[in-house]
Amino acid sequence: MGGSLAGLLAAHVLAEHADQVTVVERDRFPEEPGPRPGVPQSRHLHVLLEGGQQALDSLLPGFMDELRAAGAPRVGMPSDMVQWQDGRWFRRLPATTHLSTGSRAQLEQLVRRRVLANPAITVVEATNVVGLSGDASRVRGVLLRERGEGTGQEERSLEADLVVDASGRGTKAAQWLSAVGAEAVYEESIDTGLAYASRVYRDTSGSLGTESLGYYVVPNPSQVYGGVVLPLEDGRYLATFSGLRGDEPPTDEEEFVAYAKRLPHPFVHRWLRTAEPQSPVFGFRQTANVRRRYDLPGRRPAGFLAIGDALCTFNPVYGQGMAVAAMSAVALRDALSDPRRTPTTRRVQQALLAASRQAWDISAGADKAMPGAIGNAVTTRAVERPVGWYLRRVQERYAGDPVVGQAFRSVLSLTAPVTALFAPNVARAVLFGPVPATPAEPPMAREETGI
Numbered sequence: 001m002g003g004s005l006a007g008l009l010a011a012h013v014l015a016e017h018a019d020q021v022t023v024v025e026r027d028r029f030p031e032e033p034g035p036r037p038g039v040p041q042s043r044h045l046h047v048l049l050e051g052g053q054q055a056l057d058s059l060l061p062g063f064m065d066e067l068r069a070a071g072a073p074r075v076g077m078p079s080d081m082v083q084w085q086d087g088r089w090f091r092r093l094p095a096t097t098h099l100s101t102g103s104r105a106q107l108e109q110l111v112r113r114r115v116l117a118n119p120a121i122t123v124v125e126a127t128n129v130v131g132l133s134g135d136a137s138r139v140r141g142v143l144l145r146e147r148g149e150g151t152g153q154e155e156r157s158l159e160a161d162l163v164v165d166a167s168g169r170g171t172k173a174a175q176w177l178s179a180v181g182a183e184a185v186y187e188e189s190i191d192t193g194l195a196y197a198s199r200v201y202r203d204t205s206g207s208l209g210t211e212s213l214g215y216y217v218v219p220n221p222s223q224v225y226g227g228v229v230l231p232l233e234d235g236r237y238l239a240t241f242s243g244l245r246g247d248e249p250p251t252d253e254e255e256f257v258a259y260a261k262r263l264p265h266p267f268v269h270r271w272l273r274t275a276e277p278q279s280p281v282f283g284f285r286q287t288a289n290v291r292r293r294y295d296l297p298g299r300r301p302a303g304f305l306a307i308g309d310a311l312c313t314f315n316p317v318y319g320q321g322m323a324v325a326a327m328s329a330v331a332l333r334d335a336l337s338d339p340r341r342t343p344t345t346r347r348v349q350q351a352l353l354a355a356s357r358q359a360w361d362i363s364a365g366a367d368k369a370m371p372g373a374i375g376n377a378v379t380t381r382a383v384e385r386p387v388g389w390y391l392r393r394v395q396e397r398y399a400g401d402p403v404v405g406q407a408f409r410s411v412l413s414l415t416a417p418v419t420a421l422f423a424p425n426v427a428r429a430v431l432f433g434p435v436p437a438t439p440a441e442p443p444m445a446r447e448e449t450g451i
């Protein structure tokens, strides 16, 4: 259910195990890369973290080369970006991780082309899943309704041995499962009311493109505004602002530029005043962290799995959702081909949840501290407090200390576990090292060495 990133990549994996995989998608796929109604977030900045890049290459060999050949920029961190976080400017040290910053639409188009070339995978486009068939012990298929004019309202059913929910953050699976008699799934949520507004620009000042490839202001509890400018595949730039409930970034064109004045330094505002707008301003709300705990014991039917945003969706500021969709497809592949364990629905669902755990801990963990956060998962547990103390020391050091910075970026880019922050050389710097010096003003040039 759903033919976006998670659905396509799950179909790719399942085609190794099934005679026929059918992807049901409410939209018609565009011929050329472009926005479509079922993925409204595609108008906004979509960075692909290194964990996601590695997962995509593992699923679709050579994919990242293909994406790069299609123009997707590769932005080194911290070398290529002017970045402000937790009250400090990052030193422009040599890169230890890279973001792929092309448009979401292009990335999805290339994944779609690769996956749908497989004759074992069929797509049913312009068709809504409207329910499940089966009962509380086993899901046996889906109920479908075609969309568009001239189509009747009649439902048809499509039988399946396995149904995968990849219908995104708006999934209705909870209702569909209750309708077949299954137990309601427990949902954890943390919502800061964060909203996005984005607009495409052309850089007319020449400030970006050589010495700096992008700007990045990361929000925190005492400075809640986010601002990012990063390159797209066609040489243009996407500028995105974020703000919390009650102070959302505006979609009015004049006010959009003025919103940049809220950032802790005027450099993004200065750039926007000279840059040439290339699109309207698009807004987006509904950015809560939501995790559906299908892995917990309960009356769960066999033959039903959830993946991607339909399982776990994150505050987008941390840029994780696509990476997690790809990493979850790798987890699906590994769980299905593990010779030591029978891949029961429950085991596979647990593996899918495990693939999103680190991203959840980062996003939900940070959002708990944001002002106005609401939801049933906002409480900080007592066991988290000593870790919080350590992480605050990490925060004071990652912008200026190469060792701490590298570990921090590897965790955030989902290429290393959180324990990388506690490795002996990192812990030494965090516990005993001084707070390193960082630039007093936005550093507009790279540093040549890491020392």
Ligand SMILES: Cc1cc2nc3c(=O)[nH]c(=O)nc-3n(C[C@H](O)[C@H](O)[C@H](O)COP(=O)(O)OP(=O)(O)OC[C@H]3O[C@@H](n4cnc5c(N)ncnc54)[C@H](O)[C@@H]3O)c2cc1C
Residues within 6 Å of the ligand: 001, 002, 003, 004, 005, 006, 007, 024, 025, 026, 027, 037, 038, 039, 041, 044, 045, 046, 047, 048, 049, 127, 128, 129, 130, 166, 167, 168, 169, 196, 284, 286, 287, 307, 308, 309, 310, 316, 318, 319, 320, 321, 322, 323, 324, 325
């Ligand atoms: C504003 C914003 C910015 C983001 N930025 C980033 C970022 O920088 N980096 C990153 O990695 N992630 C980012 N994300 C997250 C990313 O968009 C998602 O995690 C990712 O798209 C998840 O893919 P998915 O396939 O699970 O769901 P989606 O991409 O949401 O796709 C769901 C699909 O299901 C289809 N569908 C829905 N209901 C039905 C139905 N009933 N029947 C049939 N089809 C249906 C939809 O049409 C759609 O094709 C961002 C998200 C938002 C909201």
